Amino acid sequence: MKPALILSVLAAATLAACAHSHNRSSSAQPDHSAAEQPVQAVASKYGFDETVARIEKAVKAKGMTVFTVIDHQAAAKANGLTMQPAKVIVFGTPKAGTPLMVKDPYFALQLPLRVLVTENNGKTEAVFNDTRALIRGSRIAYGDVENTLANAEKLIRATVSQ
Template sequence: MGEKSLSDNGERESMATDARRLVADGGSDDGLVTVESDADVETSVERVKDAIESNDDLGLMAEFDHEANADSVDRDLQPTTVLVFGNPDLGTPLLQSARTLAIDLPQKLLIMQRADGTVTVTYNDPAYLADRHGVDEGDERLDTVSDALSSLAAVAAGQE
């Protein structure tokens, strides 16, 4: 993911602690990792899209602007965007080991503004997905997916 990585265990541990704090504050369900962004939703989304576009191993497959969708039916919703992205070369072997993973792949990042104005970036924890679908957690591809997700979340949050 670009030039920076969150391979340093201390930095990853700090993000995990921040994510647990947000969960404790009522911000997440089991299996989700959430970090706080230093920017608005639009800026956070653009950061991730730029990082995906500059990475030859990833492709952006879809973008869902739930706020705009709500507006189209005269309903209000805080800014809420989901980016769907992946790497078929990495995801296909995982799907071959557990086809039910197809319900959770490709990967997604949820970037949203909470009622208090805080912007968060949330994604599925690959270890949780592995357990959910019976994938061997020792699979090195899961580490690659986890590193990519934490890096993209850090980019979106301005913690790069």
Template structure:
């Protein structure tokens, strides 16, 4: 998680929320291995998408999940280019491509590859 947050801050992205699912499970007296979701983005990228189709607010800001399986940690995300098929965003291909490139670069950095 610390590498993910550092990678986002390095890129001057806004972290809107951090959800620690394992902590919430503990509060409910349940057990869960670490699973964290971070919502982040840049209003300069997301706002034009929401102006075109406000429904995309269901999928924005961008998010990444980090989870632990045994001694290994993993990071995952959806491909934002798929949003063009779900919403009226075909004119924003360039923004969606940049979002996808960003998520891939952050994933590689966080994974230490």
């Protein structure tokens, strides 16, 4: 066999192996079925500022850390733009996240958790990634997160609706 042909075959095999090893999901198209929406939106029975404060307080009360709060409306205003109130609360705890990132290092792109509080037409909502959608395509099983990430989702729901 000629050296050029051998190199071509090796290159093709290497590219195929790389493509296979980095394809982490079962399909190229995301599944947006009703059973597994990528985000969940929950109407808050509180105003915008109170919803943000309640979520921050609830997260801290459960021993999690609020790493930062991103105020999109303030950033827009600082750049001469206007938009509805929108803050993203970034939170989590290494006790829950570290074992997941050890199991699947790519999962670090999904952590820490985030919740958007926004207001449209006078109605405040808390919007967050659905737990099952968050782990889809990862090496993380629902059983690995049902007592951690899934509980954060329940905490947000309860905090804004009770």
